[in-house]
Each structure stands twice: as C-alpha cells, then as structure tokens.
Amino acid sequence: MEPASVAENQPIRSSGRQVNVRVKRCNNTPSGQSKRKAVDTEEEEDQSEKKYRKCEKAGCSATYPVCFASASERCAKNGYTSRWYHLSCGEHFCNECFDHYYRSHKDGYEKYASWKRVWTGNGKSEPSLKAFMADQQLPYWVQCTKSDCRKWRQLTKEIQLTSSLAMTYRCGMKFNNVKNEGPDQCSQPEDMRVAEVIDSWWHSMLILPPLLKDSPASPFLIAYYPDCVGMSPSGSPSNIPLSELKAEHLRVIQPQIPGLCPYFQPFYQPNECGKALCVRPDMMELDELYEFPEFSRDPTMYLALRNLILASWHRDCKEVLTAQKCAAHIIVRGLVRVRCVQELDRVLCFMTRKGLINTGVLSVKEPLLPEPYRNKKVVVIGGGASGLAAARQLQNFGMQVVVLEARDRIGGRVWDDTSMGLAVGRGAQIVNGCVNNPIALMCEQLGIKMHKLGDRCDLIQEGGRTTDPTIDKRMDFHFNAILDVVSEWRKDKSQQQDMPLGEKIQEVYKAFLQESGIQFTDLEEKVLQFHLSNLEFACGSSLDQVSARSWDHNEFFAQFSGDHTLFTQGYSSVLNKLAEGLDIRLNTPVQTIDYSGELVKIMSSSGTQWTAQKVLVTVPLALLQKNTIQFNPPLPERKLKAIHSLGAGIIEKIALQFPYRFWDSKIQGSDYFGHIPPGPENRGMFGVFYDMDPKREQCVLMSVITGDAVATIRDMEDSQVANLCMKVLRELFREQEVPEPVKYFVTHWSKDVWSQMAYSFVKTGGSGEAYDIIAEEVLGKLFFAGEATNRHFPQTVTGAYLSGIREASKMAAL
Numbered sequence: 129m130e131p132a133s134v135a136e137n138q139p140i141r142s143s144g145r146q147v148n149v150r151v152k153r154c155n156n157t158p159s160g161q162s163k164r165k166a167v168d169t170e171e172e173e174d175q176s177e178k179k180y181r182k183c184e185k186a187g188c189s190a191t192y193p194v195c196f197a198s199a200s201e202r203c204a205k206n207g208y209t210s211r212w213y214h215l216s217c218g219e220h221f222c223n224e225c226f227d228h229y230y231r232s233h234k235d236g237y238e239k240y241a242s243w244k245r246v247w248t249g250n251g252k253s254e255p256s257l258k259a260f261m262a263d264q265q266l267p268y269w270v271q272c273t274k275s276d277c278r279k280w281r282q283l284t285k286e287i288q289l290t291s292s293l294a295m296t297y298r299c300g301m302k303f304n305n306v307k308n309e310g311p312d313q314c315s316q317p318e319d320m321r322v323a324e325v326i327d328s329w330w331h332s333m334l335i336l337p338p339l340l341k342d343s344p345a346s347p348f349l350i351a352y353y354p355d356c357v358g359m360s361p362s363g364s365p366s367n368i369p370l371s372e373l374k375a376e377h378l379r380v381i382q383p384q385i386p387g388l389c390p391y392f393q394p395f396y397q398p399n400e401c402g403k404a405l406c407v408r409p410d411m412m413e414l415d416e417l418y419e420f421p422e423f424s425r426d427p428t429m430y431l432a433l434r435n436l437i438l439a440s441w442h443r444d445c446k447e448v449l450t451a452q453k454c455a456a457h458i459i460v461r462g463l464v465r466v467r468c469v470q471e472l473d474r475v476l477c478f479m480t481r482k483g484l485i486n487t488g489v490l491s492v493k494e495p496l497l498p499e500p501y502r503n504k505k506v507v508v509i510g511g512g513a514s515g516l517a518a519a520r521q522l523q524n525f526g527m528q529v530v531v532l533e534a535r536d537r538i539g540g541r542v543w544d545d546t547s548m549g550l551a552v553g554r555g556a557q558i559v560n561g562c563v564n565n566p567i568a569l570m571c572e573q574l575g576i577k578m579h580k581l582g583d584r585c586d587l588i589q590e591g592g593r594t595t596d597p598t599i600d601k602r603m604d605f606h607f608n609a610i611l612d613v614v615s616e617w618r619k620d621k622s623q624q625q626d627m628p629l630g631e632k633i634q635e636v637y638k639a640f641l642q643e644s645g646i647q648f649t650d651l652e653e654k655v656l657q658f659h660l661s662n663l664e665f666a667c668g669s670s671l672d673q674v675s676a677r678s679w680d681h682n683e684f685f686a687q688f689s690g691d692h693t694l695f696t697q698g699y700s701s702v703l704n705k706l707a708e709g710l711d712i713r714l715n716t717p718v719q720t721i722d723y724s725g726e727l728v729k730i731m732s733s734s735g736t737q738w739t740a741q742k743v744l745v746t747v748p749l750a751l752l753q754k755n756t757i758q759f760n761p762p763l764p765e766r767k768l769k770a771i772h773s774l775g776a777g778i779i780e781k782i783a784l785q786f787p788y789r790f791w792d793s794k795i796q797g798s799d800y801f802g803h804i805p806p807g808p809e810n811r812g813m814f815g816v817f818y819d820m821d822p823k824r825e826q827c828v829l830m831s832v833i834t835g836d837a838v839a840t841i842r843d844m845e846d847s848q849v850a851n852l853c854m855k856v857l858r859e860l861f862r863e864q865e866v867p868e869p870v871k872y873f874v875t876h877w878s879k880d881v882w883s884q885m886a887y888s889f890v891k892t893g894g895s896g897e898a899y900d901i902i903a904e905e906v907l908g909k910l911f912f913a914g915e916a917t918n919r920h921f922p923q924t925v926t927g928a929y930l931s932g933i934r935e936a937s938k939m940a941a942l
Contacts, residue, residue, distance in 0.1 A: 180207070185214035187333060189324070193220035197265050198285075199236055200228035215262055217333045218321035218463050230257050239264075243362060251361025252353040262336050263362050266461035269322075271469065272299045277314040280322045280466055291342070294456040325466045328422065337428030338460040338468055345439035347385045348395050349409050357409040358432025360460075385443075391568040391690060392442040395435070404688045404920070405564040409435050419478050433458075433468060433475045441485040446573050448492055449485050451476050477501075481940050483521060483933035488570045489705040495526025501940050502526030507730050507738050509718050509757070510746035512540020513699070513925045514913035516706040517932030518744050518939075523710060525940050530738060531710055532730070534717035534882045538707050541748070541883055542925060544698035545873060548785040549826045551698030554875045555886075556925045559695055561688025565926055566933070567695070570702040578693035579799075579822040586795065587658060587802040592862035594794070595655065595804060603648075603655040610636050618677045628892045629679045630671030633660070654804045661805060661815040664835035667889045668777020668923065670812075671835070674889055681896030685920040694799065696822060699925055717882075721745070722760040723909045742909055742939050746932070749916035750776035750884035752902075763906065770901035773894035774916060776885035777923075778878045779834045780841065782853050783820070784869040786827040790861060795819070803831075803856060812837035814856050829857075838878065846874040887923035888916040903931065911935045 183190045194206040196219055204222035211223045229236035240260050247255040247263075268289035272279050277299060283289065300313025324330050339360040346359055354361045380400040382393055395409045407413060412420070412427045416434070423430040436457055441449045454476065455469045480486045480496050495502055504527045508515045511533035523529045537543070541555040551557075559578060562568045571578060587595040613636045614629070640646075648656070660671065667674045695701075716736070721743060722729040730738045747757065752771045762768075795801050800818045805811045812835030820828040831853060833841055841849050850872045858866045877886050890896060899919035905911045913931040921927030 181209060181212060183212045183214050183220055188214055189217045190220060195222040195225055196267060197221040197225035200224040213258060215258060215335050216463055217324060217330055219266060221261055226257060247361045251355040253355045259336060262462060263360055268461055269463060269465050270294055270297045272314060273297055274314060279318040282319060289459055291456040321463060322466055325463050326470055331467060334464060337426050338432060338464045340432050341459040343436050344443060344457050345435035348383055348439050350383055351398050352409060357435055358428050389572045391562045393563050394438045394442050402686045404686045433472055437476060437479055437485060445569060448490060481937050483937060488573050489702060492524045497525040497940060504742060505740045506742050506939060507532060507740040508744045510540060511538040511712055512746060513542060513703060513928040514932035515746040516703055517929045518913055518936040519710050520706045521933060521936035531712040532716045532718055533712060533714050536714050538712060539700055539703050542699040542703055544700040548828050548871055550821055552783045552820055552828060552830055553698055554781060556699055557695050559693045561690050562693055563688060563690030565688050566929055567926055574705060576697050576701060579696050580691045580693050581799045584798045585800050585802050586798060587804050588860045589804045590806050590859035592860060599652060600655055603652055604659060607656060607659040614676055621677055623893055623895055626675050626677040626893050628672045629674040629676040632676035657805050657808055657811050658802055661811045661834060664812055665779060665832055668779055668887045669775055669889050673775055673891060675892045675894055678890040678895050681890055682920055682922055718757055720758040724760055728909050742911060744911045744913055744935055746913045748883045748885055749774055749888050767901055770898035773891060773898045775889045775891040777887050777889045778838050779832055779886045780838055780877060781830060781832055781875045782849060783828060783830040783873055785871040786869055787867050789827045790864060790866055803860060811835055814853055842878060849874045905938060911939055
C-alpha cells in the first residue's frame with residue numbers, strides 16, 4: 129500500500145533557508161564558472177562529485193533545490209540542471225521536467241496541452257507551464273487532525289486531497305483500511321520547509337497565487353472567471369457556455385443553489401450593483417484593504433479565502449463556522465495550502481468581528497474571538513433591536529455584557545400585541561427588502577417564514593368606489609415626476625438653501641400646472657393627496673418639517689432589494705431569541721454616564737452604579753434631544769448639533785379585530801388597500817389598511833395615522849380614534865354591513881416616555897451626515913447605536929440591528 133505521506137518515511141530534505149545541508153561550497157568560484165562542480169561533500173563514499181546550481185530567483189533561500197516533479201526520466205532530482213524553475217522557497221522543478229511537458233515531441237506534452245485548453249476555455253490568466261505545475265503536479269500538504277500533533281505532511285504525488293481526507297487525516301495514515309504498524313507516526317519531525325511558510329518573505333517569494341479547487345463558493349460564482357475570484361480554471365466547468373456567461377450585455381441571473389435560502393445573495397453577479405450587504409467576489413472592500421494591506425498588490429489569496437468563508441456561512445448559518453470546517457475545503461496543491469490555512473484564522477476572525485458571519489441568533493459554546501478581543505466589561509443602555517444585537521455579538525465574542533433597559537420589557541419600538549389571536553406590531557412589522565437582510569438571516573436560523581406582500585393595492589374612495597387603476601398609475605407617475613424635479617433642484621443647493629419638502633413640492637406642482645396647462649380632476653387631486661400621505665408615512669412626519677434637500681439621503685447608498693414582507697410572527701420572535709442568555713436588567717432607567725475617568729460610571733435613577741471599560745448608548749433620538757441622560761463631560765458640540773438637526777418622527781397605529789372578514793369580497797386577496805382622503809385636511813388619517821392574516825382566517829385590520837393627523841388624535845381617547853376609523857371603513861365599504869370591532873388598540877408612541885417617537889428623519893437645513901456624526905464614538909469609551917445612527921438604513925429595525933453589529937465590531941477592535 130502507498131502511504132499517504134512521504135514525509136514521515138523519508139529523510140527530511142528541505143530547499144528552504146533554515147536548512148543546513150552538509151555541503152561546503154568554494155567561496156572563490158568566479159561568477160562565470162557557476163556550472164563548475166561543488167566539492168567536499170561529507171558523503172563522498174555515497175556520491176561521486178556532483179554539480180549543483182542555485183535557484184536564480186533573487187532572494188530565494190533554496191541553495192540546493194530539489195525537483196518535486198520527477199516527471200522526466202532525466203529529472204535532476206536534487207542534482208544539477210541548467211535551470212531551476214521557482215514556484216516558492218521550497219518548491220522547484222528542473223529544466224528536464226520543464227522540457228518533458230513543454231516540448232511537443234516529449235511524452236508529457238499532451239497532458240500539458242489538454243490542461244491548457246481547459247484553462248484558457250474557463251480562465252483569464254496565463255496558462256504558463258508554471259501554472260500547470262502548480263495546478264496539476266505539486267504534491268498536496270495536509271495537517272494531522274490529532275489535537276496534540278497538528279503537524280503538516282506532504283502527500284505522495286498520486287494522492288488527491290479531498291475535504292473529507294483533510295477532515296480525517298492522521299500522520300502515517302494509509303489507504304484501503306490497511307493498518308499502520310510501527311512507531312507513533314506523529315512523533316516524526318515536520319518537514320522544515322513548513323516553518324518557513326509563516327514568514328512574510330515566503331509569501332513575497334510565491335510566484336503564483338493559490339487558486340482553489342472545488343471551493344464552496346464556486347456555485348455562487350459561475351458567472352465569473354474562476355481565476356479572478358480565487359478559484360482554479362481547471363476545475364469542473366459550469367454547463368453554461370462561458371461566452372454566454374461573460375457576455376457584457378447579459379442580464380443578471382442569480383445562481384440557483386439547491387437548499388439555499390433565496391434571500392441569500394452574498395456576492396454581486398457581474399454587471400450588478402446597488403445591492404445592500406453584497407460584496408464583489410473579485411475585489412477587496414476598503415475595510416478589508418485596511419485590515420489586510422499585504423494583499424493589496426495581489427488580493428487573490430484573500431479573495432479565495434473570503435469567498436470560501438462567505439459561501440460556507442450562507443450554506444449553513446445555523447452552526448458556528450470554524451477555521452477547521454473551512455480549512456478542509458481549501459484544496460490547493462503545494463506549500464501555499466499551509467499558508468492559506470494559517471491566513472484563514474485572521475480572515476475568519478475579521479469577518480466574525482464585522483458581523484459578516486457567525487452572527488444573528490447564533491448561540492455559541494466557546495467565545496468566537498481570540499483572547500486579545502475578550503475580557504472587556506461593557507454596559508449596553510437600551511434593550512431594543514440595536515442594543516440586543518450589540519449585546520449578543522459582544523457576549524458571543526467573549527466579553528462581559530450587562531444590558532440596562534428602562535421599560536419592563538425588551539424590544540424598544542418593537543412591541544407585538546398577541547391579544548387578537550396573531551402578532552400585531554404596535555411598532556415595526558414590515559421588512560422592506562429581504563435580500564441579504566439580517567432579519568431574513570435570523571428567520572432562516574429560526575425556521576420562521578415571512579409573508580411576501582403582494583403588489584396590488586386598490587385605492588377606495590369614501591362612498592365605496594374603487595379607483596380605476598389607470599388613474600392611480602397616472603397620478604403616481606406625476607407624483608414621481610414632481611420628486612424628480614425636486615432631486616434636480618437640490619443638486620447645487622447648500623444646506624443653507626434648503627427648504628421644507630412640502631413647500632417645495634407645492635411650488636413644483638403649481639409651476640407644472642401653469643406651464644403644462646393640464647387640469648387634474650377632483651379625483652386625481654385626491655389620489656395625489658394619497659401619495660403625499662404615503663410619503664409622510666415614509667418620513668414619519670408632516671412634509672413641512674422635512675428637508676427637501678435630504679429627505680431621501682439614504683437612497684444614495686445601496687438599499688435592500690427583493691420581497692417586501694409582513695413579519696407575521698412579529699419582530700419580537702427574533703428579538704426574544706437575541707436576548708436569550710443575556711444579562712438584562714429591566715426597569716432600570718439610566719440617569720448619568722460619567723466617562724471622565726479611566727472607567728465609565730453609569731448611574732441608574734434608583735442610585736445603582738455600574739462601571740465598564742466601554743458603554744453603548746442606544747436610546748432613541750428623542751431622548752438624546754431631551755437630555756434624558758446626563759453625560760459628564762457633556763457630549764461634543766458637533767454631536768449635539770447633529771442630534772438636533774434630525775427630527776423625531778411620529779406615526780401611530782390602530783388595529784381592529786372584527787367578528788368576520790367583511791372586506792374579503794371587495795379586496796379579493798390583496799394584502800392591503802388604500803383610503804383616498806376626501807380632502808387635504810384629512811390626509812394621513814388611516815391612509816392604508818393592512819390585512820394582518822395572510823392565511824385569511826383571523827379578522828384583523830391595521831391602519832396608520834401619519835403627518836398632521838398624528839397631532840389631531842394625540843389627545844383623543846382610544847374609543848374616539850376607533851370611532852373615527854370605523855366611520856372611514858363604513859364609507860369605504862358603504863355597499864355592505866360593517867360590523868362593530870370586537871377588540872382594538874391604538875398606539876401612543878408620542879407619549880411613550882421611553883421613546884417619544886417612531887423613527888428619525890432629516891429636518892429642513894439638516895443632512896444625512898448627521899447620522900454618521902451621532903454614530904461617532906467619544907474617547908473610545910462611549911459608543912452610539914440605533915436607527916438614528918445608521919445613515920444607510922435609518923428608520924428601520926434592520927438599520928437599528930445593523931448599527932448594533934457595527935458598534936460591537938468597533939468596541940471589540942478598539
């Protein structure tokens with residue numbers, strides 16, 4: 129039987145720089161006589177005089193190279209050749225083996241030629257003979273899986289490395305179940321070349337970057353040239369002809385991967401852009417270059433590892449992704465595999481800290497980050513989405529975390545009511561864009577399904593008539609055209625030239641009517657009011673408060689694409705899971721934060737004190753504006769200015785449960801329907817109604833109160849608001865009996881002492897930059913998270929959650 133490893137059974141001979149080969153060289157050999165024989169070996173009885181030649185690669189430590197190929201009958205082995213070809217400081221092949229494959233009359237030529245055809249058919253890089261040797265002829269290296277050994281062994285040439293072999297390999301392992309007799313194979317010393325691989329100079333002397341075979345990333349990346357994304361072009365080609373895949377005009381097609389959640393699209397496809405939380409598989413991101421500057425010249429090794437890690441995580445996000453799991457899938461020939469496995473730890477650690485992998489509701493047994501990142505004491509103020517996200521991450525990293533929450537419950541502005549037989553969100557309940565959304569990741573981890581919202585939304589007028597969809601389309605077009613004019617206007621405007629969005633829209637609208645001579649009907653005017661009411665819902669404010677210059681500032685960044693869904697089980701289903709196992713102190717309002725000393729001191733209103741190295745503040749914007757927490761020293765002026773340049777937006781919700789589903793016959797399976805306001809003064813009063821049960825079993829409608837309507841109902845009794853809502857519903861369904869509700873609730877976020885708001889917006893004269901400024905840490909001790917600190921994704925649970933992940937990463941790193 130062939131042993132799997134040659135290294136254990138043969139004398140160790142390295143071509144690396146740490147090796148003292150017992151040969152004396154003449155120091156005075158003239159340079160022109162480098163082919164003269166070497167003299168004075170200590171083993172003259174074994175070997176007659178032998179000629180040697182150094183590797184000609186400048187800086188290579190191999191004084192006496194050894195040919196790994198042994199392809200030609202005339203192979204130089206460890207003797208003389210007219211030229212050594214360098215792959216790394218420890219891997220060379222002789223001129224005779226070069227000729228064996230390269231010369232058309234030699235036996236190996238056909239093998240090289242057929243490889244070359246596959247390589248050029250699939251890849252973009254040069255199909256050089258060196259590339260062939262690295263891809264096809266170098267031996268594989270594999271690490272012993274015994275925890276007390278972990279030595280690297282070189283496999284014999286004919287043995288193919290697979291991930292299952294890498295996962296089970298033991299020193300001295302033989303194949304076909306033949307037992308290995310003899311001494312403990314793990315006690316054999318490791319090849320000395322392995323120790324050199326860790327040095328940075330070794331990497332700089334590597335001629336070709338590693339290109340992995342059978343990478344878990346390959347099904348995700350079939351539309352890319354493999355060698356541009358860290359994979360070997362000699363691997364199995366996809367069924368789609370490359371000419372079709374690489375066509376520049378090709379529309380973007382997401383690869384279909386069996387068993388993969390369709391919302392998981394971690395890599396951009398060629399010609400695709402503007403998708404949140406997506407990476408280019410052929411390029412390093414800025415934060416990656418900052419962390420790994422050594423890969424800036426040739427990022428191939430980094431990309432190979434990062435793509436492998438990301439793909440592996442998305443294929444199984446329910447378990448912690450470890451270095452051991454990933455290392456088994458690094459299939460590449462030569463000593464560079466040792467280097468890849470060594471680098472893997474750093475890349476995995478970076479991606480874990482950033483929350484790109486090993487995140488969500490994962491519960492971990494061992495800390496995810498190594499020792500230097502652990503043993504910090506952290507206090508998180510606020511148990512909403514951002515606070516829980518950060519606390520979960522930090523605890524998983526290995527830190528001591530305490531969460532202080534003022535309310536008697538967790539969740540903050542996520543608060544689900546289940547009194548009507550299903551979850552109805554008093555706060556957030558819709559997920560806008562599920563592709564790569566961390567909420568979708570957590571649903572996958574928990575096996576929760578969300579309901580995809582349909583596109584159809586009939587607009588019903590008071591009196592009961594359903595509006596002709598062509599009128600809605602036409603007014604939607606005009607409404608978007610008005611916003612386009614606003615976008616054009618703001619291009620050259622400074623913050624000082626800003627004006628309220630409502631005012632600007634009116635100005636553009638009037639100018640349009642004058643210039644075009646178009647006259648809208650009464651109904652068309654009302655439909656326009658409906659669209660304005662929707663805009664106020666999106667902003668969380670009446671439009672006379674909102675910046676015309678920056679109302680949609682986040683749209684300049686890639687947003688979440690894909691389905692919009694109703695989170696039928698409620699956001700609390702994931703937040704409760706995030707909170708599991710955390711040290712959360714409820715009913716603990718924080719009064720002061722003193723960060724003047726080395727440790728931060730936090731005092732609650734009851735007088736209890738905590739100390740920590742770092743504190744994360746996640747209270748809503750409205751509470752920061754009202755100085756609910758006293759900071760010592762006071763927050764920097766720049767931060768205070770930013771806090772006050774944003775608005776604390778408010779919307780309210782009403783949910784009503786009925787004895788039966790009176791709306792079904794008219795709505796015909798839609799998830800929602802719109803209410804056209806009878807006049808501008810009624811705008812925002814129950815603009816949209818949502819059917820809360822996609823299964824169409826429970827009888828619950830939910831509606832929203834937005835814009836100026838919020839002030840109208842602020843001091844009303846719930847019963848008065850419910851009566852107003854019933855009046856509207858009876859108008860919309862005038863042709864039938866509308867029963868009295870069995871149960872209802874009305875929210876009061878504006879009066880909720882611990883939020884006093886729904887979500888943030890940019891006030892007139894402000895800018896999106898304020899979100900970044902509020903997010904800045906102070907003195908490396910005070911950190912801030914929450915939807916009003918997320919410039920890319922404000923106003924959403926997703927944005928709040930991601931801000932917590934972001935701050936956990938910063939707190940772990942600093």
